[in-house]
Amino acid sequence: EIVMTQSPATLSVSPGERATLSCRASQSVSTNLAWYQQKPGQAPRLLIYGASTRATGIPARFSGSGSGTEFTLTISSLQSEDFAVYYCQQYNNWPPEGTFGQGTKVEIK
Amino acid sequence: EVQLLESGGGLVQPGGSLRLSCAASGFTFSISDMTWVRQAPGKGLEWVSVISDDGRRTYCADSVKGRFTISRDNSGNTLYLQMNSLRLEDTAVYHCARGMAGAGTSWYFDLWGRGTLVTVSS
Numbered sequence: 455e456i457v458m459t460q461s462p463a464t465l466s467v468s469p470g471e472r473a474t475l476s477c478r479a480s481q482s483v484s485t486n487l488a489w490y491q492q493k494p495g496q497a498p499r500l501l502i503y504g505a506s507t508r509a510t511g512i513p514a515r516f517s518g519s520g521s522g523t524e525f526t527l528t529i530s531s532l533q534s535e536d537f538a539v540y541y542c543q544q545y546n547n548w549p550p551e552g553t554f555g556q557g558t559k560v561e562i563k
Numbered sequence: 564e565v566q567l568l569e570s571g572g573g574l575v576q577p578g579g580s581l582r583l584s585c586a587a588s589g590f591t592f593s594i595s596d597m598t599w600v601r602q603a604p605g606k607g608l609e610w611v612s613v614i615s616d617d618g619r620r621t622y623c624a625d626s627v628k629g630r631f632t633i634s635r636d637n638s639g640n641t642l643y644l645q646m647n648s649l650r651l652e653d654t655a656v657y658h659c660a661r662g663m664a665g666a667g668t669s670w671y672f673d674l675w676g677r678g679t680l681v682t683v684s685s
Contacts, residue, residue: 486667
């Protein structure tokens with residue numbers, strides 16, 4: 455089973471600043487990695503798949519990069535609506551247990 | 564509107580049963596692999612179970628295997644999760660989601676429901 459580890463657990467950022475979130479896989483997942491955003495009481499929303507492809511309707515300030523075991527989600531200029539929890543998910547390997555990272559909370563500094 | 568709407572959650576005693584439903588609309592349900600993902604209070608996302616578009620292939624996480632059964636009704640655009648022998652640790656919000664097959668052997672999830680809360684307590 456692949457273990458996905460996200461860092462940091464909490465990221466304090468001021469509006470307008472850049473946020474960089476990391477996700478590490480315990481073994482290579484190629485570029486089969488997705489990122490999700492979740493706000494309190496809401497469903498998760500797909501942001502990125504294929505490590506770097508933005509999902510439909512996702513603003514260009516969200517970008518993903520990486521391959522193999524190291525991945526990054528960058529939010530170029532944080533807007534008020536971006537304060538949320540972000541999860542990475544690998545879909546390279548079967549079975550899907552442990553597919554999600556534990557999440558990074560992006561909070562207002 | 565493309566959406567998933569879960570129902571069926573509630574309070575149940577340990578050892579009890581519950582059946583969750585997920586009503587799909589706005590897309591072709593019958594060609595979509597579907598999954599259940601849960602989230603314990605204050606915790607992260609945990610994948611639970613998946614079913615192929617035709618319902619012939621299913622898989623459950625070890626944590627629920629033998630207790631939970633995923634199924635679907637393509638004529639009624641509905642996904643189900645039958646939960647038996649419920650435990651305290653099954654308390655969570657249960658989301659249904661549409662699976663998209665990428666280049667890997669598993670899925671990412673492009674459409675999610677808001678979830679239904681299952682509370683297992685005596």
